[in-house]
Amino acid sequence: MALNFHQLHIFHTVAEKGSFSAAAAAMHMTQPAVTMQVQTLEEYFGTKLLNRSTKKIELTESGRILLPFARRSIELMRETDMEMARFTHKLEGRLQFGASNTIGEYVLPPLLVPFGRQHPDIAISLKVMNTTQILDEIARHTLNFGLVEAPVVHPDVISEAVMQDELRLIVPTGHPLANRKSVALEEAASYPFVLREEGSGTRQVMEDEWKAKGMDPRSLQTVMELGSTGAVKSAVEAGLGITMLSPSSVKHELSLGLLHAVSIEDASFKRQFYSVRLKSTLLPISAVAFLNFLRERYEQTNKQGSKPSRKRKGEE
Template identity: 70%
Template sequence: MNFHQLHIFYTVATAGSFSAAAQALHMSQPAVTMQVQALEEYFGTKLLHRSTKHMELSEAGRTLLPFARRSLELSRETDAAMAAFSSSLQGRLQLGASLTIGEYVLPRLLGPFGREYPDISIMLKVMNTTQILDEIASHQLNFGLIEAPVDHPDMMLDAVMEDELKLIVPADHPLAQQGGEVMLEDVLAYPFVLREKGSGTRQVMEDVLHERGIDPGSVRTVMELGSTGAVKSAVEEGLGITMLSTSTVKHETALGLVKMIDIADASFKRKFYAIQLKSALLPMSAMTFLSYLRKRQWT
């Protein structure tokens, strides 16, 4: 018995077929079948009952499955622990990232990572969460980075970074003239420019309002826009105030185009998540990149 065989068995069991497992593992179907048969020969019992129409686990297979899952989890933990010591990695890293992460967070982290690991080539796709899940499922991406947790039966989530939304107002706004922190009740008296419904940024704001017993529908929203850049431009023009990730407005605040203000009685924090297939083992280059992200939090 070896770990590779356990990984193949687990993938077949969770994928539901040899053909689906072969696609996920980038192997031929006969090779997958051969490895499962070798495992059955090792244990001296059938692990899977196969027919032309379906496949199901035997009693022995059901007993083995949690051990195979644990071995996969231990392998991931081992790779994550050893990633910090990997200094001469090579390979191609394919990942997807949602808008805020891909356009505002990763660009300033990819440069230092590339200098530290010059032989790893990165292909980054910026897209919405649904597209990221689809491309991970079809094995076009190793993993994705998303702004809000999702529940998918074939995927696993891992919180890798933290983020915080702050109140963003025009430079000459009355709230900016007060100096210091403001109260949430005072903030909600002003019109807002927000991202579209369903965006991760807007969801964080609405979740916090719900926790405070405030109906998000009561917020006076004068404009809904489909990108963070458009929201920032609207705020600069004095059309309203907004809540945005601190990582998206560093340039504008440095130039004095907008002001970032703390709300004294409310905190709008969230986590960013790495998402991957449960049955997949990430390459060491990917584990090293995720370890790198965890160590580099921003303020």
């Protein structure tokens, strides 16, 4: 009998979760199947790996020694998938993932087209929702992974940076700040705000930077909280207040002069877009290929943006 990676993965999950039932739920398996795989692994090594005499599973001495090797094997498998996905051209199946509002509605659509051309046999199922909802669906195994606008700190979740973005102050035409290139944070805070709902990544990034500058976000004159970026844009365009959004989500309105983007002088609202997934699951190769595609596209865009423009003949 050969050593089986799947059994190591199950053993690692049982050890992390502290019970067979919790591991079974996390891995979308039945509890008897999880128990059988751990028993088979114990038979392979010829030693008990887990003590089952208490309500909570405890590692034996041999189990404690095996655990870091199991963890390393899982990480190595993930790294292997990431590297080999670069060379995988024939992929098929359904890719199910979630994305928070800004990413799903404004950042991803132009990227899905070239990815679809590269992998025409992958059927993409994308749900646009806020970060809290995405995590709930990942925990229920109805989504493979999610793309969110702020890091997620959770013992069962892996969060990895994929792309970068920056929020700016968005104001309507005719607003006192509309013709300003930049404004101080305290001055911006003196105007009424229209904000995304609590739980959205955009709002979290804004509030985190506000707190870092010693200001309480609750002190803002929040006249309205809305559940989508589109609704926020409409409210700001109507003159109900100003907001903080990604310029990528207001490109059309900026080009038409309906809204204006203003920098905040003494604060940085740069943020990463993160992929999130359960520690206890391995992503399908199609998901790994898609995340690699996003990283490579972002790197290419950054390199192009950082190149100095060539002066035409005759220019000084």
